[in-house]
Amino acid sequence: MSPLLAVENLSIEFRTLEGRIRAVDDLSFEVRAGRTLALIGESGSGKSVTAHTILGLLPRTAFRLSGRILFRDPKTDGSIDLAALSRSDPRYRDIRGDRISMVFQEPAAALSPLHTIGEQILDVLRRHRPELDKRGARAAMLEALRDVGFPDPERASAAYSFQLSGGLCQRAMIALAIVCRPAMIIADEPTTALDVTVQAEILRLLARIRDDHGTALLLISHDLGVVASMADEMVVMHHGAAMESGSVPDLFADPRHPYLKALMRSVPRLSRSRKERLKPLREIRTADALAKFGRRREQGQGDVLVEATGLSRTFRSRSFGGGAPIHALRDVDLTIRRHECLGLVGESGSGKTTLSRILARAERPDTGRVEMRMPDGRMQDVFDLRGDTLKGWRRRVQYVFQNPYLALDPRMSIEAILTEPLEIHGIGTRASRRERARELLAIVGLPDSHLQRFPHGLSGGQRQRVGIARALALEPELILFDEPVSALDVSVQAQILNLLRDLQRELGLTYLFVSHNLAVVNYLADRIAVMSGGRILEVASRDALFSRPVHPYTRRLIASIPEPDPAQPTDFSAFEGGEAKGTSGWGWPFTARDGEDEPGLIALSHDHFVQAYEDGRNEIAR
Incomplete structure (x- = not known):
């Protein structure tokens, strides 16, 4: 043919x-x-x-x-x-x-924010199917939305792109693409x-x-x-x-x-040994630059550094959804230990980013506490901190954002971005801060010639490295990473992942690594917490989670990872149900009983916990 x-x-x-x-x-x-x-x-x-x-x-x-x-x-x-x-x-x-x-590639940018999804599809039909009358065109539009998995095409046709999630925007984009067959x-x-x-x-x-x-x-x-x-x-x-x-x-x-x-x-795989290093096209060399930074390797290894208890957070939507309350977090408990990387995984809307923002004190929970071990060894609620104590705590906790294109001020040079945290905390002189900026760039594998550049002059991977360098400026104990490699090429992603492993090992850092990609988390994390619908569904060590995932949601996340092997294609039959469901929709008989409180996490072993009622322990174990 x-x-x-x-x-x-x-x-x-x-x-x-x-x-x-x-x-x-x-x-x-x-x-x-x-x-x-x-x-x-x-x-x-x-x-x-x-x-x-x-x-x-x-x-x-x-x-x-x-x-x-x-x-x-x-x-x-x-x-x-x-x-x-x-x-x-x-x-x-x-x-x-x-x-x-x-x-x-970017459906939210490709779709018009001024017109509903239905209007945009009808516009295509008017251009290419003039023989259709108004009723016929509307029927074709609704059929296209139904074909791409919208359960309520009428409602979807009346929505604007900014009212839809990334996945729904992409479905709408595909409906536009297929409506004329x-x-x-x-x-x-x-x-x-x-x-x-x-x-x-x-x-x-x-x-x-x-x-x-x-x-x-x-x-x-x-x-x-x-x-x-x-x-x-x-x-x-x-x-x-x-x-x-x-x-x-x-x-x-x-x-x-x-x-x-x-x-x-350079591709992270579930089958890859933890000891096997990713091999990017261009490796970042940081050994010499790390020598000038303080280390915390032997300080309290394995002690609890952060403990969150009973965190709940509710938002009220004014857009697509009729103003119903959105439960971003529901009675979440989480522990982060010193010098570990705790992976936090789940889909968009599961509450991962809300939880990380609360841990960073960028947002307040409706209920619950976040305690962190202070320099004197006491655990203290971070929302009670004031004055100099709060300023000192902020040096210990830093955040790396998901989108490197939006996380850096486009009006500031790279030098200004890296020295700003030092200026805010009154650290050093102008000359010493400039030297520190050079050292920070060297740590993330960038030449000091980049100091006078602006963010728009760097690639996505380079910008993300600048974001990591800024987070290291104050030599923190805990760094919170929110999807730091989700939009990067696999080779650049491998660079960043190797860099994060090296920094944690050499500087004794503690990480909370938020991601939806279990293959990436598998490469970095020591323990993994799985979230859905604002709840922690399963917590386990890396080895326990991948060798014996218990919750159906965890199993689906693992099954959805596309392996770079044609002999192991993704099983699309596992996704016939359309959009991901909440906790109660997974056929999991051990949670969400009518008239009873939400269950907590029960221990299946010393390093493996799953959300269920106590009387389901024996059946789960079988």
Whole structure:
């Protein structure tokens, strides 16, 4: 069968004030109906530029130097060279959204915040299906929303994008893409930064659309686990050129190019030994810089450092949901021990970030206490601290945020960002603070030439390293990490994870590491707490949790991790139920009885606890 789309010797160049940049270099590949081709590589490898070239969405600074993009139009069965069309050609407008559609990486940015989801889908139908009357178009719109898993299409059609979660926004984006039943869908990083369970649901949805309608899928991703579960063929890109291409089973079984081998070594896997170090493309060397920082290795190893008791927090929503109260935390107990990394995992909305913000005293709970061991050995409620005691406590606890693009002030240089904590606490002179900033950059593997740069001049991985350096400025005891690697390339992610392990080991730090990715937590954490619906459902050591997960929710989280191995694809049948459920919806008979209080955590062993009533202990043990 002839390919639906054939890219032949494509070269794209950007011409800017800083010079010419070759974004795509002599690239060729084919996409066939009913099949999935994956373009993989790091950020900046040319994947998205290739997708935008196919749809004529390149900016005016981009120029095609050579190549053709031959598309076999299913409506005319003729071939058309898309690269030869001008951006404003009416034939392009006919093809976009009708025969070729696109699922963008950031659905919240791609969807209009001024129009409801239903209005945006109807706009596509009016453009490409003028034969439909008003009633027919509305029926098609509701059918598309139903197809992508919205249980109440009428309600979803009346919602705005900012009223939906990341997973629901991505579903709405896919509904826009499939409403005209296109011959080909381009999915540009469709699951980046989504929960693993929501990611599995989105991938299941795309696979079903491909299989049911014979739709070709061009999948752009840096996640080798996603590629292994979804793709038939793949093209490995680096600096705009194809390094290696072929069938997914062949390339995973026998990668030839050093770049692909390096990518595979940088992926955290559940099967990887804890002692085995990730191997990023570019390692961060920090040994010399660490020598100037204080260590706490032998101070109270294993003692309780932070203890949270009975934390509850309720918010009231004014948007999608009718103003019903949202229980972010429900009677949560949590203990963090000195020098350990406690992983906190769960889906978006499970309460992870709210809990970490309360531990950082950035938010107050409705009920409950957070106690931390003071320098004199006493445990004290952090919300009772005042004055100099509070200021001293703030030096001991630091926070690293999820989004490195939003966490750094764009108006401040890197030097100002790193010296600001020292200025606030009156530490050192201007010269010593500047020297400290150099040392902090060296610790995270950045040259001191970056001191005069601003955040917009750094990559995502570099910004995240600056965020970690800022957190280290005051030499804290406890660092709270909120999804610090969720949106980073696998190779940059490996850099950051190795850096965090080195810093914890060398400086004797204590971590709370919030994530939805159990493979990442598996690499870093000593113990893991699993959250859903504002509750802690299971707490166990890393080894106990992965060898014998007890709660069905924990099992689903583990099952949803895409392994970078085509022989172990994600079991999409486990996600037929749609959106993730709360505690009571997991078929777990040991919790949430009518007329009784919520159960606490019962001990299954010295290092394994699960939420259940006491009388369920024996049955769980069996």
